[in-house]
Amino acid sequence: MAELKYDAGAGAGATDDLPAPLTGDDPAPAPGPVHDPAAADLLARARTLLDAHPVADGYSGLPWALRHLSWFDLDLGESAVDTDVPRLREGRVGALFWALHLPEGLTGDRAVGATLDQLDLVRTVVRAHPDGLRLACDPGPITDVHHSGRIAVLPGPAGAAALGDSLGILRSLHGLGLRALTLTGVSWAGETGLTRFGEEVLREMNRLGVLADLSGAGAETVRRACAVSKAPVLCTRSAARALRPHPTNLPDDLLAVLGAAKGLCMVPLTAEQTGPSVRDVADHLDHVRAVAGADCVGLAGTYDAGPAHPQDLPDVSGYPRLIAELLRRDWSEADIALLTWGNVQRVLREADFAAREAQRRREPSTATITDLDG
Template identity: 50%
Template sequence: MADLQEEPEAGPSVGAPETVPGPVLAGALERAAALLAEHPVADGCNTLVWTLRQKPYHDTDTDIPRLLRSGAVGAQFWSLLTPVTGDRVVADTLEQIDVAHELLGRYPDELLVALTAGDLADARNRGRIASFLGPVPGSTLTDSLGTLRAFHTLGVRSLAPAGAAWAQEGLTPFGHEVVREMNRLAMVVDLTACPPDAAIEITESSRAPVMISHTAAAALTRHPLNVPDEVLLAVRAAGGVCMVTFSAEQTGDSLHAVADHLDHIRSVAGPESVGLGACFGADPPHGHPAGLGDPSGYPRLIAELLDRGWPEPDLALLTWDNAARVLRDVEFTSRAAHHRKP
């Protein structure tokens, strides 16, 4: 596996700051840096594991120095979703879990394997990135919950129902069992790419808050992965969090377009239900928006939101507090379920 701290030998530096059109006031950048020092980014989606499986020496848009310093990232969900389907999906997911553990073990001074919300705070206090495994694809589950429990034992803390036979138009009886068991295990339900009807039903079925780890507002950009306002309202009612991606295809090709999506989701779902899920680690089909090509763009995005009038408490919710609260609430629901169970 490639050493992510090494610089490429030739070509443009992957760590070079991007040129971003449009002015951002220097004072806002200073305030953004101070805010991120106190409330780093809890990023809902990093796809580096898949990229490393395909090209172990790939020059990615994510590396340890930029995550810790330039990007001010304090936590990540390491996506284990895979395009593989059919009989290979379980084996492929297990291979991705293995790569993730190898990656985390390679950088023990920078990355901390996170299993609980307490690990989130512990990693921040120790200057490390809290690293949660997941989501895994819901299609790995068929008619048994044993696979779900096995993933949990391996450290996975999130599952995405999209594409699963038990969560197509709505939840089947087995689908309801899956959601209940995820609540019991303190695993986060990630509604990314779920059809709206299914997403709303899952949100209503779950006793714990849900997450949408990488999406954008369908009201601004029509895209299959973007969520309509009725789903945003359901997430708000359930106390969940909707995390905006940095995919130009879903948001538009500029930092300002991403800020527009954040504005919309905040206005519909409320400041307590919006977060960031950049999907760094692999280039999306249409690239990242200008100014957000790697984690070093986070401070400039926060500065843009400050210029738009976002109060600092709302920005603290956006970067860290909303994700941390969802994880705490998911664990609280789990403890309550264990208490009720004979």
Template identity: 45%
Template sequence: MADLQDESEAGPCVGAPESPAPVVADALERAAALLAEHPVADGCNTLVWTLRQTPYHDTDTDIPRLRSGAVGAQFWSLLTPTTGDRVVADTLELIDIAHDLVHAYPDELLLALTAGDLADARNRGRIASFLGPVSGSTLTDSLGTLHAFHKLGVRSLAPAGATWAQDDLTPFGHEVVREANRLAMGLDLTGCPPEAAVQIAGASRAPVLISHTGAAALTRHPLNVPDEVLLAVRATGGVCMVSFSAEQTGDSLHAVADHLDHIRGVAGPQSVGLGACFGSDPPHGHPTGLTDPSGYPRLFAELLDRGWPEPDLALLAWDNVARVLRDVEFTSRAAHHRKP
């Protein structure tokens, strides 16, 4: 497995920092101070899939760069391009790799199952590590697989691609949404058709999230969402997390900030977050200045220069994700209370 502690002997890194446009020193200092109090909760890292393909792959994610970028929580994506009979087996293998990754660095990473674990990791100086999402296509006509994933520590499900979450949410799809709510598993609408995304958001009693997206109003891309989906997520109290994939959000830090501005304007400051998709190289790379997690302070400095108030930046970095996790668990407790 790749060594997350030190890549100094691994040769040039795929995600080596580039030379971004200069940022006003005062804004960068303010950004660093803010992130020291409100670290980044990143909604998407694909390192687990990369490690499955090439265990010693040179990646843009390691502990020093996560620390440099003030990352305090990370969602390790368990999505696989596999379809058909192999999807469950491949997902289980990714879960196994994710557990090995967390256990290999006990002084740096902490497996997180609840919102309380998120706070505990922060207080102990660890990076909270959530497992998920898994693909909704792993579920066919039974909820047993969902229960098994939950027992293995998975805390997020992505319905995109599932037969029960196409343009219309099927009766089984409604069962999945209810059971995910009961289990306190987040529903990640990334990649869902807009009609299905709106239906799932409407059916869920808990906040929903979109772990890596952009504004379709700015960039047309299959993973970017139109404003009606942003409003549906906002109505649940959920969060839309902006990707650092150049094909989704542009090839510069400035372009990513444009997407954050748009989503904040439509969905509100309580519904915007960050899901960078570090861990592997997207087809068109990462935006200049955001090629690895160490670029987060520079992005926050750019947003300060654009006039974002510090309370909104605290929401963007940490507070929105922490609140959504708490609310998902509150919905679960209420469901258990109602169930005979």
């Protein structure tokens, strides 16, 4: 059993039964098990399918949540957060991105320092739980980690402010394990799109193999990033705006752009963005699949990131319930395998290939924001 003590003040900024599906207007389910043989069969099928094709979760807020705990043990179980190793195993999670996003207002050197603190914490937490967690930054190692019985941890996304407008800092963060960066909150990636420096940042990200996260980005930034990037882009926590008008959700025209670029829209499991029940989440998955394509939809638990979750998906153990709902809707096992594991693997493989090609063609960029944007 690994116990990790962490100073919350340190650093910068320091069951088995499937509930009946609900609509957004349905009351909360009555307590107690649901004795429904059909539901139990769907849940058993979901678990079997997830054993072969586990969930690659696109967004976990665990690193920042752990900063507020004086001690924790993710191997034993940690009730103060939504994520620990026993519940990850129950939910059949094989890999997850640990977000390095920071509270609003941190900019400049403070944002850089706080992101470095977050990366250090991720590495420390993973080292303290070697039987359950392992860092893995490429497609092959992620599969290897899963086959070894552990859960793969990918650091990122971080906020673009963490770069301090420096490509050298981007390279340093990548060297420490960063694998995704959100292109929002900076002068070079805004509502009007990417500036010349923003495009250079994206090209350097492609050269390194750092994925571009466009959740919350302006429409023109999404369009330009999809056009410029040589690697697939992500939206790590975006659902369908046609079903729920949240600013981080994507309208159908941008879902179509993302699908045409073979990017990946990872639908969050939050009541705010998708709705209060597992059926609402499945509605968004249906919609994104219909508009962007089956190979362009994924899952983002968004656990430990602040928002409330659907009442029947309260923590990372609930993924089999969601997959059972998709099976009830006649999703094919092939499409579910893409949703849970295959699409993330494809994006990582293609980003790795694009990075190898870019490294053969160009040296590390020395451009500055002053050089390109004046």
